[in-house]
Amino acid sequence: MAAERKVREVMVRDIAVGGARLTVAAGPCVLDRYEEALTIALTMKELCAEFGFNYIFKASFDKANRTSITSFRGPGMEKGLEWLAEIGSAAGVAVVTDIHEPRQAEIAAKYVDLLQIPAFLCRQTDLLAAASRTGKPLNIKKAQFMAPEDMASVVGKCRESGCDDVILCERGTEFGYHELTVDFRSLPVMRATGCPVMFDATHSVQKPGGKGQCSGGDRSFALPLIRAAAAIGIDALFMEVHPDPDRAKCDGPNSIPLAKAREVLRQTFEIDRITRERVGFSSLDWSEE
Numbered sequence: 001m002a003a004e005r006k007v008r009e010v011m012v013r014d015i016a017v018g019g020a021r022l023t024v025a026a027g028p029c030v031l032d033r034y035e036e037a038l039t040i041a042l043t044m045k046e047l048c049a050e051f052g053f054n055y056i057f058k059a060s061f062d063k064a065n066r067t068s069i070t071s072f073r074g075p076g077m078e079k080g081l082e083w084l085a086e087i088g089s090a091a092g093v094a095v096v097t098d099i100h101e102p103r104q105a106e107i108a109a110k111y112v113d114l115l116q117i118p119a120f121l122c123r124q125t126d127l128l129a130a131a132s133r134t135g136k137p138l139n140i141k142k143a144q145f146m147a148p149e150d151m152a153s154v155v156g157k158c159r160e161s162g163c164d165d166v167i168l169c170e171r172g173t174e175f176g177y178h179e180l181t182v183d184f185r186s187l188p189v190m191r192a193t194g195c196p197v198m199f200d201a202t203h204s205v206q207k208p209g210g211k212g213q214c215s216g217g218d219r220s221f222a223l224p225l226i227r228a229a230a231a232i233g234i235d236a237l238f239m240e241v242h243p244d245p246d247r248a249k250c251d252g253p254n255s256i257p258l259a260k261a262r263e264v265l266r267q268t269f270e271i272d273r274i275t276r277e278r279v280g281f282s283s284l285d286w287s288e289e
Contacts (some may be wrong), residue, residue, distance in 0.1 A: 008164065011165065012113050013113045016054075018167075018195075018196030021052060022237060024239070026040075026240070027041065027044065027059045028040060028248065030074040030249060030250040032072075042091050051266065051268075052269075055093055057084075057095050058096045059087075060080075061079075061083070062100070065118065081097075081111040082111070085111040098115075099117070112136075115136050116139045119203075122154050132163030139167040142186065144173055148185070148186035151190050168195045168197050171203040172204035187199065198234065198237065199236070199237055201222045203251075205221045219257075222239065226264065226267070227271055230272045233275050234272075241256045243258045245257055
């Protein structure tokens with residue numbers, strides 16, 4: 001593995017991703033009801049504060065990559081971005097949302113603090129360039145079909161387009177039909193680019209298209225994967241939470257029940273503390289003298 005570069009702290013409003021504190025990005029997969037989304041934001045903010053974590057509210061205004069054309073996609077860009085801005089203001093939190101087309105970048109940047117590039121789209125040059133030109137920091141998910149070292153070229157596109165504030169996110173790799181697996185080597189490999197790394201726990205346990213007309217998943221594996229990621233060393237943790245995942249209109253099978261979020265964060269805190277204080281994120285140099 002290449003020697004790890006000094007990681008650049010990415011400022012998301014007043015949050016330093018890649019700094020001394022773990023950042024948690026959590027919320028529903030897609031906006032459904034405003035009051036419910038605000039409740040999730042307020043609850044997660046309180047829980048993260050208890051453990052000294054930074055908190056960013058996440059939700060999509062439109063899920064453009066649904067399995068079925070009839071699947072619920074969200075309130076749409078206009079209403080969805082207004083909701084996200086209102087939730088950020090009412091809860092006093094930073095907000096991240098994903099964009100799917102270059103034209104959405106400049107518009108979304110007026111409402112949120114962090115722009116996210118979906119995994120399927122991380123090689124789309126025009127989308128990366130448009131997002132980079134907004135001046136907002138970016139969270140880019142590694143595609144399910146890409147090797148972690150190949151994300152260096154994605155980072156290069158962003159830097160050449162004017163954006164140095166990039167976070168790279170691991171969300172699982174294709175492992176046969178309807179299955180994902182996580183190669184945890186990807187975290188230090190991507191961090192060697194000098195970018196902070198995020199682990200997307202709930203999409204990593206997704207089963208893409210696994211239920212025919214929609215994706216499936218198994219949330220019971222989310223916490224074990226979070227523990228493993230925290231032990232290796234991550235700058236940020238991404239997870240979808242919902243008060244009633246079985247009722248969620250998107251990604252319910254892999255979402256963490258809001259009532260279980262505190263225990264997830266407690267275990268994350270214990271391992272993250274040890275990793276930061278006793279081990280550090282850098283890998284040993286195994287090269288021959």
